[in-house]
Amino acid sequence: MSMPRRRASWPLLCAAITLPCSASAAPADGEIAGEGFEVTRYALALTPDMAGGTIAGREIVSLRATREGLKRLIFSGNGLSIDSARLDGAPVAPRRGEKTLAFDLVRPLARGRTVRLELTYHGRPARGLAASATGLYTSYFACDWMICAQDKFGEKAAFSLELSVPAGMQTLSLGRRTAVRPGPDGREIHRWQAPRPYSAYLYGFAVGRFARANARVGGAELALLSDVAGETELKRRFAETPAMVRFLSAKAGLPLPVRTYSQLLVEGGEAQEAATYSVLGKDSLPSGDAVPEEDWAIVHELAHQWWGNLVTCETLRDFWLNEGITTFMTAAWKEHRYGRAAYDAELKVARARLDRARALGFDKPLAWAGRYPSLGARRAVQYSKGALFMAHLREQLGEAAFWSGLRRYTRAHAGGTVTSRDLQAAMEAASGRDLAPLFGEWVYGSNPEQTAAPQSHP
Numbered sequence: 001m002s003m004p005r006r007r008a009s010w011p012l013l014c015a016a017i018t019l020p021c022s023a024s025a026a027p028a029d030g031e032i033a034g035e036g037f038e039v040t041r042y043a044l045a046l047t048p049d050m051a052g053g054t055i056a057g058r059e060i061v062s063l064r065a066t067r068e069g070l071k072r073l074i075f076s077g078n079g080l081s082i083d084s085a086r087l088d089g090a091p092v093a094p095r096r097g098e099k100t101l102a103f104d105l106v107r108p109l110a111r112g113r114t115v116r117l118e119l120t121y122h123g124r125p126a127r128g129l130a131a132s133a134t135g136l137y138t139s140y141f142a143c144d145w146m147i148c149a150q151d152k153f154g155e156k157a158a159f160s161l162e163l164s165v166p167a168g169m170q171t172l173s174l175g176r177r178t179a180v181r182p183g184p185d186g187r188e189i190h191r192w193q194a195p196r197p198y199s200a201y202l203y204g205f206a207v208g209r210f211a212r213a214n215a216r217v218g219g220a221e222l223a224l225l226s227d228v229a230g231e232t233e234l235k236r237r238f239a240e241t242p243a244m245v246r247f248l249s250a251k252a253g254l255p256l257p258v259r260t261y262s263q264l265l266v267e268g269g270e271a272q273e274a275a276t277y278s279v280l281g282k283d284s285l286p287s288g289d290a291v292p293e294e295d296w297a298i299v300h301e302l303a304h305q306w307w308g309n310l311v312t313c314e315t316l317r318d319f320w321l322n323e324g325i326t327t328f329m330t331a332a333w334k335e336h337r338y339g340r341a342a343y344d345a346e347l348k349v350a351r352a353r354l355d356r357a358r359a360l361g362f363d364k365p366l367a368w369a370g371r372y373p374s375l376g377a378r379r380a381v382q383y384s385k386g387a388l389f390m391a392h393l394r395e396q397l398g399e400a401a402f403w404s405g406l407r408r409y410t411r412a413h414a415g416g417t418v419t420s421r422d423l424q425a426a427m428e429a430a431s432g433r434d435l436a437p438l439f440g441e442w443v444y445g446s447n448p449e450q451t452a453a454p455q456s457h458p
């Protein structure tokens with residue numbers, strides 16, 4: 001996800017943007033969503049009500065106990081009503097905590113045991129589901145419209161979705177649409193299948209009457225969709241995407257990790273990555289008469305295909321690896337496309353944001369494990385300071401070693417999860433230097449206590 005640019009304000013308000021507000025309290029009972037088990041697969045069938053903004057769903061969660069004697073399964077809380085819940089066929093009762101949804105098990109699970117949790121539910125998601133001109137789309141808060149563990153960044157699970165929509169509507173979700181079949185009441189059922197396991201915050205879908213344009217770059221297809229712009233406008237607005245893909249692929253040392261990458265254009269200021277596509281609002285893009293280098297949202301969300309979606313921070317503590325690197329790569333693209341002054345200008349924005357936080361008395365090491373007082377403060381560190389650290393590393397290591405280190409890091413952890421130590425190791429291997437002092441200063445902080453405590457919740 002990106003920080004709003006033109007609408008930038010300080011401090012940023014939690015309600016206006018998608019990342020969960022860091023000021024949110026941990027569950028009162030100390031229960032943490034996703035602890036003690038590992039989801040291997042989510043299989044969903046959803047029927048969205050476009051006019052009402054509600055959904056009805058069936059979901060099968062395949063999971064494995066990672067703790068001996070697991071007594072309950074805890075997921076992120078949401079506003080959905082659970083109609084039925086069965087574990088391996090036997091009924092289990094849902095129990096709502098302040099910020100959790102738990103299922104108490106009749107018999108504790110042995111470590112390593114795999115089970116199937118089958119759920120049906122309905123309701124109006126409080127977040128993460130927005131109306132578009134002709135339908136709706138999701139944004140970030142997947143566990144508001146399905147049952148999952150939102151903040152368990154390090155858990156990547158297989159994902160499939162069957163969407164029941166009025167005939168004639170188009171759909172977008174993860175990966176490829178693998179089947180269309182007739183549904184009840186004149187509806188159609190569109191089946192989507194993710195090409196690889198992804199973290200839950202990257203799940204999503206969209207439904208609407210979309211205009212469409214396509215392009216190719218390398219072995220990948222680029223799909224442009226919108227219900228607020230036609231094919232010509234889509235092609236004009238996203239004309240640079242193939243060049244961005246080529247640039248980012250070279251810097252990552254890996255081609256675009258998906259066979260089809262889609263960009264969904266909507267109204268407003270949206271800038272949100274999903275596993276294999278991005279949602280971009282018109283207000284986040286250059287307008288017809290604006291300077292073209294204001295294309296930060298397009299390249300930022302695209303860069304997440306490598307840094308964030310493919311190589312994912314293990315916990316929110318290392319979220320700067322998702323967002324700081326992506327913010328830096330936005331500046332690097334601008335340097336490549338528009339010249340050094342555009343790179344400097346992008347970093348100047350980051351520096352101003354960090355300076356603003358410092359003026360308010362807030363500055364932390366990048367991998368700080370504490371609780372951020374606001375979303376603005378979190379972003380000043382994890383987005384802005386993260387980008388500045390990458391730029392500083394580049395200066396310190398030189399062009400060859402820095403980019404070699406980034407390629408090494410990206411290739412070594414493709415499809416997996418990372419901590420700051422992984423980036424340090426890759427940069428050290430590429431440069432032959434001991435980077436402990438530099439990472440100590442910027443990333444871990446001088447006080448080991450600061451980063452020693454495990455982070456349970458953002």
Ligand SMILES: [Zn+2]
Pocket residue numbers: 001002300304322323326
């Ligand atoms: Zn982002």
